[in-house]
Amino acid sequence: MYVYDQYDQKIIDERVAQFRDQTARFLDGKISETEFLPLRLQNGLYLQRQAPMLRIAVPYGLLNSKQLRKLADITRRYDKGYAHISTRQNIQLNWPALTDVPDILAELATVQMHAIQTSGNCVRNTTTDQFAGVACDELEDPRPYCEIIRQWSTLHPEFAFLPRKFKIAVCGSTEDRAAIHHHDIGLELLANAQGEIGLRVLVGGGLGRTPAIGSVVCDWLEKEHMLTYLEAILRVYNKHGRRDNKFKARIKILVRAMGVEAFREAVEKEWATLKNGPTTLTEDELIRARSFFDAPDYAVLDRAESTTELQAACDRDAIFGNWVKRNTQDHRVPGYRIVTVSLKSTGYAPGDVTAEQLELIAELSDLYSFGEIRSTHEQNMVLGDVPISQLYALWQHLQGAGLATPNIGYLTDIICCPGGDYCSLANAKSLPVAEAIQARFDDLDYIYDLGPLELNISGCMNACGHHHIGHIGILGVDKKGQEYYQVCLGGSQSKDASIGKILGPSFKQEDMPDVIDTILSTYVTLRQEEESFLDTYRRVGNEPFKERVYAPTH
Numbered sequence: 001m002y003v004y005d006q007y008d009q010k011i012i013d014e015r016v017a018q019f020r021d022q023t024a025r026f027l028d029g030k031i032s033e034t035e036f037l038p039l040r041l042q043n044g045l046y047l048q049r050q051a052p053m054l055r056i057a058v059p060y061g062l063l064n065s066k067q068l069r070k071l072a073d074i075t076r077r078y079d080k081g082y083a084h085i086s087t088r089q090n091i092q093l094n095w096p097a098l099t100d101v102p103d104i105l106a107e108l109a110t111v112q113m114h115a116i117q118t119s120g121n122c123v124r125n126t127t128t129d130q131f132a133g134v135a136c137d138e139l140e141d142p143r144p145y146c147e148i149i150r151q152w153s154t155l156h157p158e159f160a161f162l163p164r165k166f167k168i169a170v171c172g173s174t175e176d177r178a179a180i181h182h183h184d185i186g187l188e189l190l191a192n193a194q195g196e197i198g199l200r201v202l203v204g205g206g207l208g209r210t211p212a213i214g215s216v217v218c219d220w221l222e223k224e225h226m227l228t229y230l231e232a233i234l235r236v237y238n239k240h241g242r243r244d245n246k247f248k249a250r251i252k253i254l255v256r257a258m259g260v261e262a263f264r265e266a267v268e269k270e271w272a273t274l275k276n277g278p279t280t281l282t283e284d285e286l287i288r289a290r291s292f293f294d295a296p297d298y299a300v301l302d303r304a305e306s307t308t309e310l311q312a313a314c315d316r317d318a319i320f321g322n323w324v325k326r327n328t329q330d331h332r333v334p335g336y337r338i339v340t341v342s343l344k345s346t347g348y349a350p351g352d353v354t355a356e357q358l359e360l361i362a363e364l365s366d367l368y369s370f371g372e373i374r375s376t377h378e379q380n381m382v383l384g385d386v387p388i389s390q391l392y393a394l395w396q397h398l399q400g401a402g403l404a405t406p407n408i409g410y411l412t413d414i415i416c417c418p419g420g421d422y423c424s425l426a427n428a429k430s431l432p433v434a435e436a437i438q439a440r441f442d443d444l445d446y447i448y449d450l451g452p453l454e455l456n457i458s459g460c461m462n463a464c465g466h467h468h469i470g471h472i473g474i475l476g477v478d479k480k481g482q483e484y485y486q487v488c489l490g491g492s493q494s495k496d497a498s499i500g501k502i503l504g505p506s507f508k509q510e511d512m513p514d515v516i517d518t519i520l521s522t523y524v525t526l527r528q529e530e531e532s533f534l535d536t537y538r539r540v541g542n543e544p545f546k547e548r549v550y551a552p553t554h
Contacts, residue, residue: 001062001063001064001292001293001372002059002147002150002292003112003292004112008112009109009112011155012109012112012114012116013109015043015105015114015116016102016105016106016109019039019040019043019101019102019105020102020105020106022036022039022040023040023098023099023101023102026039027098027099038120041119041120042116042117042119042120042122042160043101043105043115043116044056044057044115044116044117044118044119045098045101045115045119046119047424048094048422048423048424049420049421049422049423049424049426050094050095050421050422051094051095051096051097052096052097052098052101053092053093053094053096053422053423054092054093054096054101054104054115055086055090055091055092055115055118055119056071056090056091056092056093056108056113056114056115056118057090057113057114057115057116057117057118057125058089058090058091058113058125058375059125059126059146059147059150060089060125060126060127060128060132060142060143060146060147060150060170061089061127061128061130061374061375061376061377062143062372062373062374063372063373063374063375064365064371064372064373065362065363065365065366065371065372065373066111066362066371067111067112067113068358068359068361068362068365068373069358069359069362070107070108070110070111070113071083071091071358072355072356072358072359072362073107073355074093074104074107074108075093075354075355075358076355078093078096078097078100078103078104079093079094079095079096080094080095081354081355081356082352082353082354082355083352083353083355083358084349084351084352084353084379084418085343085351085352085353085375085376085379085380085381086351086379086464087377087378087379087415087417087464087465087466088118088124088125088127088167088377089125089127089130089374089375089376089377090118090125090375091375092418094418094422116154116155117153117154117155119165120160120165121161121162121163121164121165121166122153122159122160122161122162122165122166123149123153123156123159123162123166123167123168123234124165124166124167124168125150126146126149126150126153126168126169126170127146127167127168127169127170127178127183127377128142128143128146128169128170128171128172128178129142129171129172129173129177129178130177130340130374130375130376130377130378130380130382131173131177131329131338131374131382131384132172132173132374133293133295133384134331134332134333134336134338134384134385135173135177135329135332135338136329136330136331136332137173137174137175138172138173138174138332139172139173139174139189139190139191139197140172140189140197141172141290141293142170142171142172142173142178142187142189143292143293144286144289144290144292144293145170145172145187145189145223145226145289146170147289147292147293148226148227148281148285148286148289149168149170149226149227149230152227152230152279158234158235158238159234159238162234162237162238162241163237163238163241163242163243163249163250164241164246164249164250164251165250166184166185166234166237166251167183167184167185167206168183168184168185168186168187168230169183169185169186169187170186170187170188170189171186171187171188171189172189175494175495176188176493176494176495178377179377179466179469179493179494179497180202180205180214181202181205181213181214181493181495181497182205182206182207182211182213182214182466182468182469182493182497183202183205183206183214184203184204184205184206184250184251184252185201185202185203185214185230185233186201186202186203186205186214187199187200187201187202187226188200188202190220192220197223198220198221198222198223199218199220199221199222199223199226200216200218200219200220200221201216201217201218201221201229201233202214202215202216202217203215203217203233203251203255203263203267204251204252204254204255204256204260204263205252205497206250206251206252207463207466207467207468207469208250208461208462208463209247209461209462210250210252210253211463211468211469211499212252212255212256212499213497213498213499214497215255215260215263217233217260217263217264217267218264223281223286224280224281224282224283224286225275225280225281226281227279227280227281228271228274228275228276228277228279228280229267229271229274231274231279232267232268232270232271232274233251233267235270236254236263236266236267236270237251237254240254240258240266241253241254242254295333296370296372296385297370298333298335298336298385299335299387301333301334301335301336301387301388302334302335303334303335305335306334306335306388306389307388309388309389310324310337310388310391313391313392317392320391320392320395322406322444323395323399323404323406324337324391324395325406326406326407326408326409326410326448327339327340327341327342327404327406327407327408328340328386328391331384331385333385335387335388335389336385336386336387336388337386337388337391338382338383338384338385338386339369339382339383339384339386339391339394340376340380340381340382340408341361341380341381341382341383341398341403341404342380342403342404342405342406342407342408342413343379343380343381343403344379344380344405344407344412344413344414344438345402345403345405346405346412346435346438346439346442347435347438347439348402349416349418349431349434349435350379350414350415350416350431350434351379351380351415351416353381356401357401357402357403360397360401360403361373361381361383361403364383364394364397364398365383367390367394368383368386368387368390368393368394369383369384369385369386370385372384372385377415377466378413378415379415379416380408380413406444407444407447409452409453409454410447410448410450410451410452410453411437411441411447411450411453411455411520412437412438412441412442412447412455413454414434414437414438414455414456414457415454415455415456415457415465415466415470416430416431416433416434416456416457416465417430417457417458417459417464417465418430418431418459418464419431419457419458419459419460419465419476420459420476420483423459423460423464425459425460425462426459426460426476427459427460427461427476427477427478427483428459428460428476428477428478428483428484428485428509429459429476429483429509430457430458430459430465430474430476432509433457433474433476433485433509433512434457436509436512436513437455437512437513437516439513440513440516440517441516441517441520449524450520450523450524450533451532451533452532452533453471453472453532453533454469454470454471454472454491454493455470455471455472455473455474455516456468456469456470456472456473456474456491457470457473457474457475457476458473458474458475458476459476460475460476461475463475466493467488467491467500468488468491468499468500469491469492469493469497469498469499469500470488470491470500471489471490471491471492471500471533471534471537472487472488472489472500472516472519472533473487473488473489473491473500474486474487474512475487475488477506479506482508483509484506484507484508484509485506485507485508485509485512486502486503486505486506486507487502487503487504487506487507487515487519487549488500488501488502488503489501489503489519489537489542489545490534490537490538490542492534501542503542503545503546503549504546504549504550505550515549518548518549519545519548519549521548522544522545522548522549523536523537523545526540526544
């Protein structure tokens with residue numbers, strides 16, 4: 001992973017000192033709330049319903065064990081003993097005191113972490129596949145490209161005050177685990193007929209009030225032109241994006257208003273002034289970026305022998321075998337597995353992780369995974385390099401800490417924003433709905449029979465819970481001062497991207513488990529052999545589900 005040099009550290013330390021002074025002046029009444037607003041947002045600080053919320057940057061979801069231990073210590077000393085994984089792979093603290101935030105930022109700086117550009121109208125954390133560098137279906141590791149974008153965009157003066165926040169995702173694998181179609185810019189690494197790696201560029205995706213799937217503006221971009229082309233897109237957006245209405249300020253609105261062809265022409269015209277300029281990537285720069293992501297010192301293991309040993313262990317302990325099947329993935333290196341640590345145990349807020357669990361994950365990463373941890377946009381964590389021979393010992397540790405729920409990719413692996421329990425923007429609570437659904441569907445055999453199924457919950461139209469792209473999406477709405485919940489079906493975050501379609505009128509909170517139950521039973525009745533929920537929905541459409549859910553008995 002990337003390691004700070006002396007200049008990086010100096011910049012972060014200076015930013016901490018600046019914000020300490022700004023906070024002191026605000027608390028002394030020397031600067032107004034309006035003046036303090038952009039200053040705190042530039043340092044990841046929001047004022048929420050109960051307390052300030054601090055969003056800590058986790059570049060492309062990559063952490064080391066020292067950083068995780070520091071986060072555990074901070075949550076214990078400055079918060080309520082837990083943190084939250086966001087859908088941008090960042091980490092949020094929901095209860096820090098404003099007076100403590102400069103101290104928290106100073107503590108983070110000691111382990112090369114910060115909160116810069118985790119809020120505000122700027123380029124946010126660039127996200128990618130949580131299995132980057134170890135996935136079997138990967139064409140090329142996307143993390144060096146993410147790091148190049150991070151270094152280029154951080155504190156970039158031209159893009160510090162965009163019309164609205166701006167999100168970029170990079171995918172380097174056959175399967176899209178980064179949701180590139182739903183970002184302001186999505187970059188897909190792909191190979192041409194000669195085996196050369198280039199980029200496919202999508203623009204104008206996003207969720208929120210007007211969800212949209214990104215449009216292709218460049219089918220093939222040589223990788224050395226990545227930054228100049230991104231800069232051209234951002235310049236067009238900065239020039240033409242709306243600033244009079246924040247609800248119409250995202251680049252997706254501009255792309256729709258101009259039309260894809262006109263937008264592409266504007267980008268190409270701007271790019272003509274930038275192409276082959278100073279930000280053109282040289283091979284030396286690409287080599288430098290890749291050097292931060294060199295493979296660890298893997299042992300030489302026999303794939304067949306390791307597979308046989310693992311199967312024997314799974315046969316001896318069926319519970320362990322079930323966890324291996326649901327929560328681990330094939331690794332590109334023989335004898336290793338990728339392990340997803342589930343933060344979706346019933347009775348706990350999806351994505352929340354305690355200080356004790358953070359410390360344990362840090363310890364386990366040192367013991368079993370070269371001291372590296374990844375956060376996911378599905379709000380879980382990943383140990384990417386676990387020897388098969390050590391899976392059983394790892395599983396025992398995770399199981400004892402409530403981190404081994406075998407549900408990754410299934411119904412109860414819910415993506416959920418903090419909602420009305422914390423967020424001042426939310427129309428309704430999200431967490432109680434997630435907990436009620438998890439409690440209702442606690443039969444793992446039934447969940448597995450349903451097959452892979454994504455259920456996402458947002459507390460408002462800002463869609464931090466990605467409800468638009470869940471196979472089943474739930475949106476909290478305000479109905480004459482009462483909290484209600486709208487359901488949509490048929491969303492997808494993968495390369496077959498789609499936006500869910502609203503089922504019909506909204507429901508009361510207490511009705512949601514029954515509504516989901518009816519949707520699922522309708523699917524079970526309608527599905528054909530080996531057909532997934534999404535496949536069934538796409539074949540039959542909304543009407544059969546709507547008819548059952550809104551039948552008089554419901």
